[in-house]
């Protein structure tokens with residue numbers, strides 16, 4: 001068995017655990033909205049047609065924010081199509097996903113769903129086919145109390161009180177050639193700056209996210225962020241980052257180390273944002289909204305590994321809510337998701353928000369059948385447990401471990417970890433992944449600095465067959481299980497973690 005040591009101290013704080021790290025994403029794509037969150041025929045559907053089982057699972061997942069309505073979809077979306085009496089709403093072509101959008105769910109329905117799930121909305125405006133005027137119209141509809149055309153229209157639709165939406169995304173992936181209304185960095189930076197300036201005139205309390213790169217592999221990566229922030233620095237609080245991971249060419253060793261790639265991505269965006277800060281003599285710092293991340297088994301072969309190529313699979317003429325991007329996840333995928341959450345937490349000083357893409361059916365932690373069952377995918381578990389138990393402050397965790405060889409990243413430490421500490425309760429939580437395909441690791445964590453603490457709970461998610469997948473008929477055979485090796489002895493936590501595993505150890509005052 002390999003051995004590793006993780007050194008932490010309550011004095012070495014990276015930053016607070018931010019609830020917005022545990023965001024998700026609902027796009028009008030495939031069956032995320034229709035037959036995902038919204039399925040009026042379903043036995044659990046409420047008066048608005050929302051599935052009760054999905055609302056319950058959203059609570060259990062511990063989702064804090066939900067980005068909406070896209071994604072690529074938003075770049076061709078007319079938000080006004082989705083308000084007013086449903087029977088009067090137009091059906092439209094959705095160019096992004098080659099589907100028909102029936103507009104049964106729009107901003108008012110989404111806001112009702114947010115209330116029911118207790119999530120904070122994160123609204124995206126269309127800066128692909130539209131511009132400043134439509135962005136401020138939507139903001140007026142949502143956030144102005146009344147007495148104007150759009151705000152009174154909202155009230156006439158039954159929403160007397162303004163929605164008070166704080167976070168707004170200035171478009172989506174505008175660097176991507178696949179994006180409807182794709183722009184150069186300069187064109188987008190100017191538009192984002194002017195849309196942001198006008199939106200802030202409507203509501204100065206909003207927080208704005210400029211589009212960063214659709215992936216670190218984009219040919220414009222780096223220069224895109226530099227140019228966009230040079231134009232829009234004063235108008236935005238965040239720059240976005242998007243990244244999807246999968247075992248490229250079947251390379252599981254590198255896939256399990258995906259957190260390394262996320263670390264580098266975050267650190268490169270931070271460096272670029274800070275360079276613009278220095279060059280422009282700005283005082284504030286730009287944070288990252290990592291508002292699309294997940295495992296996604298994208299196809300390969302177009303020469304651009306960051307393009308959403310799955311859309312090419314839809315050949316039917318403009319279907320409504322087709323089955324798209326319905327990835328079925330393995331235990332190994334869940335270990336990677338747990339590792340990506342470790343990376344996001346480790347960067348809590350600069351990553352102030354994140355959204356796992358997406359919530360249901362579309363590359364998602366939960367699945368539904370139309371009018372039928374719902375179930376958890378493997379990736380549900382590390383997300384739910386991290387969201388539930390990460391609390392207080394994120395601490396610097398120094399990992400001293402043997403390395404594993406990976407074709408893409410070279411030698412990387414076999415374990416990766418982060419630790420949170422809540423000074424109010426004394427609770428300490430270790431989140432750790434073992435990235436080895438073969439070997440278990442015995443981990444030693446000196447904990448004397450936290451006082452007299454003991455193990456409250458230790459869970460490990462792993463399986464001898466790490467390619468096991470949860471399905472409608474069996475989603476519960478492999479669950480996070482108590483790890484009986486975890487113990488505190490002589491002020492040292494010891495735990496053994498199997499190959500390809502994610503674990504969480506909670507310590508509390510003894």
Ligand code: AHR
Nearest residue numbers: 071072073172173308357
């Ligand atoms: O999440 C799926 C798609 O991935 C989103 O619509 C887009 O923004 C990204 O390319």
